[in-house]
Amino acid sequence: MMKLDAFDPLESIVVTADQMGKIESRLFEAGMPVAALMEKAALLMSRRIQELYPLCNLSRVGILVGPGHNGGDALVIARELHLQGYNVCLYRPFIQSKELTIQHLKYAQSLGIPYSQEIEFLENCELIIDGLFGFGLTRELSGNIAQAIEFINHLNIPIISVDLPSGLNTDTGEVLGIAIKATYTLCLGLWKPVFFQDKALEYLGNVERINFGIPPKDVWAIVAKPAPLQILTPTLARGFLPLPRPLVTHKYQQGHLLLICGSRRYAGGSILTGLGARSSGVGMLSIAVPESLKSLLVSHLPDALIIDCPETENGAIAELPPLAADFNNYDIIGCGPGLTQEVTSVVEKVLKANCPVILDADALNILAKLGTMDSLSQRKATTILTPHLGEFKRLFPNISDPGCDRIAAVRTAAQDTGAIILLKGARTAIATPNGSVWLISESTPALARGGSGDVLTGLIGGLLAQNIASGGKIETGVDVGGIVATAAWWHAQAGILAAKERTELGVDAFTLSQWLVKVGIVK
Numbered sequence: 001m002m003k004l005d006a007f008d009p010l011e012s013i014v015v016t017a018d019q020m021g022k023i024e025s026r027l028f029e030a031g032m033p034v035a036a037l038m039e040k041a042a043l044l045m046s047r048r049i050q051e052l053y054p055l056c057n058l059s060r061v062g063i064l065v066g067p068g069h070n071g072g073d074a075l076v077i078a079r080e081l082h083l084q085g086y087n088v089c090l091y092r093p094f095i096q097s098k099e100l101t102i103q104h105l106k107y108a109q110s111l112g113i114p115y116s117q118e119i120e121f122l123e124n125c126e127l128i129i130d131g132l133f134g135f136g137l138t139r140e141l142s143g144n145i146a147q148a149i150e151f152i153n154h155l156n157i158p159i160i161s162v163d164l165p166s167g168l169n170t171d172t173g174e175v176l177g178i179a180i181k182a183t184y185t186l187c188l189g190l191w192k193p194v195f196f197q198d199k200a201l202e203y204l205g206n207v208e209r210i211n212f213g214i215p216p217k218d219v220w221a222i223v224a225k226p227a228p229l230q231i232l233t234p235t236l237a238r239g240f241l242p243l244p245r246p247l248v249t250h251k252y253q254q255g256h257l258l259l260i261c262g263s264r265r266y267a268g269g270s271i272l273t274g275l276g277a278r279s280s281g282v283g284m285l286s287i288a289v290p291e292s293l294k295s296l297l298v299s300h301l302p303d304a305l306i307i308d309c310p311e312t313e314n315g316a317i318a319e320l321p322p323l324a325a326d327f328n329n330y331d332i333i334g335c336g337p338g339l340t341q342e343v344t345s346v347v348e349k350v351l352k353a354n355c356p357v358i359l360d361a362d363a364l365n366i367l368a369k370l371g372t373m374d375s376l377s378q379r380k381a382t383t384i385l386t387p388h389l390g391e392f393k394r395l396f397p398n399i400s401d402p403g404c405d406r407i408a409a410v411r412t413a414a415q416d417t418g419a420i421i422l423l424k425g426a427r428t429a430i431a432t433p434n435g436s437v438w439l440i441s442e443s444t445p446a447l448a449r450g451g452s453g454d455v456l457t458g459l460i461g462g463l464l465a466q467n468i469a470s471g472g473k474i475e476t477g478v479d480v481g482g483i484v485a486t487a488a489w490w491h492a493q494a495g496i497l498a499a500k501e502r503t504e505l506g507v508d509a510f511t512l513s514q515w516l517v518k519v520g521i522v523k
């Protein structure tokens, strides 16, 4: 889980290793002594470590000391814990180190803190502080360092990583040979992309940011405003919600969403999409389904207008009747869940609509087969694609493996197509064509179940419909990414809340749709 500080203006900013280095350099050039900054950060960390693991519960703490300033931080922590009475010992495999790190080592030695170049020295520890490498690591780890990390990971004791788990690439989250599997990671200063890369999650443990007071002006001197990489924090999400509602309004002013979804084989997908939309508060909801599903949909969503469409032999939508085909009646269209891949002509027609369009599931597979991704950039209205990793790979075979760097992949996809792309996963990322990416900082694997994505499609559609109908900024494209991200945040929060009460096994997609309204979105 990730702890966010609602009152810190830098809490939503995510910077790359290169940007962090540049921001840090500005502080040093302005006169901040390197040692003083290290002291500030490491003192805060050592205080936090003492809260997490009080002295009375521990007999021995092992500290991994690297050659750079991550190692320097670790040595300051070692010194402080020692002075507080902890029994501390050091593993320091490097002969050569940065000057400041050597100085801290000298002082630690003068205090009588024992150290060794052999990792077995830490065998009887009950807590490990990992200060081997931070954002300065670029090369693969091998040899004795790799073996030491393997040894530590097998000790089965809590590990606290300084800044990030040693062995992870700060930007891509890639494991550089081998990496520490932390219980806690104390991110220093500003969030980095590694905290939002799916494949890094199992290494991070619980994540907290240590705010040691970086002046915002130094951040904005390096990072463009608005930041190209941002966490959708609860405070930002609340700003994107259509609340409060105007006192005098009517249903059409609260948005009219058309969903095109479902088939005989995947009837439930249309219900779940409808339930997601309903939870958004949308004013009017129309759902076009194959005619044989009409009564089923009416029984689940009596508030929605169900449009029955002629169907194929297999029970898929054959064509859209006039009521659904006149797209001028709607603020936005959501198309895809449960359609089957038969409905190519419907998807082609939807792509020609003048209003914003959300494509998900089968609509994405059809789009991939049509091979007309280029045509997306010709669309005048906004297009939103919501693929999971498999769908993303089918849509964008030429973008390098999104499994390696999801953030870079989704950004490229949005820039190439001119569409808003929401890449689903443990940490969903939403990219806009101007290169900015929104990140969802927490979720739950309870959502890894069939149908939860359908709920999300409906929710996105319903939120955007309300924004458009109220003369919102979507027309100028300004905040669409933020609204889409708000839907993803809301969806994840509902999953977290439901899982807390029902365990991670208890959040089926229908339950999820019911929990959306229980999220405390306006605290």
Ligand SMILES: NC(=O)C1=CN([C@@H]2O[C@H](COP(=O)(O)OP(=O)(O)OC[C@H]3O[C@@H](n4cnc5c(N)ncnc54)[C@H](O)[C@@H]3O)[C@@H](O)[C@H]2O)[C@@H](O)CC1
Pocket (backbone or CB within 6 Å): 020, 024, 037, 038, 041, 066, 067, 068, 069, 070, 071, 072, 073, 098, 132, 133, 134, 135, 136, 137, 138, 139, 140, 141, 142, 145, 162, 163, 164, 188, 189
């Ligand atoms: N973010 C900030 O503003 C602050 C950062 N601080 C610390 O400074 C860290 C960054 O420090 P550094 O730039 O010194 O970098 P690191 O401490 O992350 O490590 C880089 C060092 O490791 C060596 N190295 C890299 N790859 C290696 C490999 N595969 N095998 C062996 N050695 C390798 C490099 O030659 C260099 O000496 C942060 O992660 C953080 O812990 C703090 O001291 C305070 C403030």
Ligand SMILES: Nc1ncnc2c1ncn2[C@@H]1O[C@H](COP(=O)(O)OP(=O)(O)O)[C@@H](O)[C@H]1O
Pocket (backbone or CB within 6 Å): 361, 388, 424, 425, 426, 427, 428, 443, 444, 445, 446, 447, 448, 449, 450, 451, 452, 453, 454, 455, 456, 491
């Ligand atoms: N491990 C996970 N942690 C958090 N969220 C997850 C995880 N796995 C899947 N999800 C979320 O669940 C939803 C699944 O959507 P999708 O794959 O489209 O499923 P479906 O098509 O069956 O509805 C997405 O919103 C995704 O982000």
Ligand SMILES: [K+]
Pocket (backbone or CB within 6 Å): 070, 130, 131, 132, 133, 134, 161, 162, 163, 164, 165, 166
């Ligand atoms: K580290």
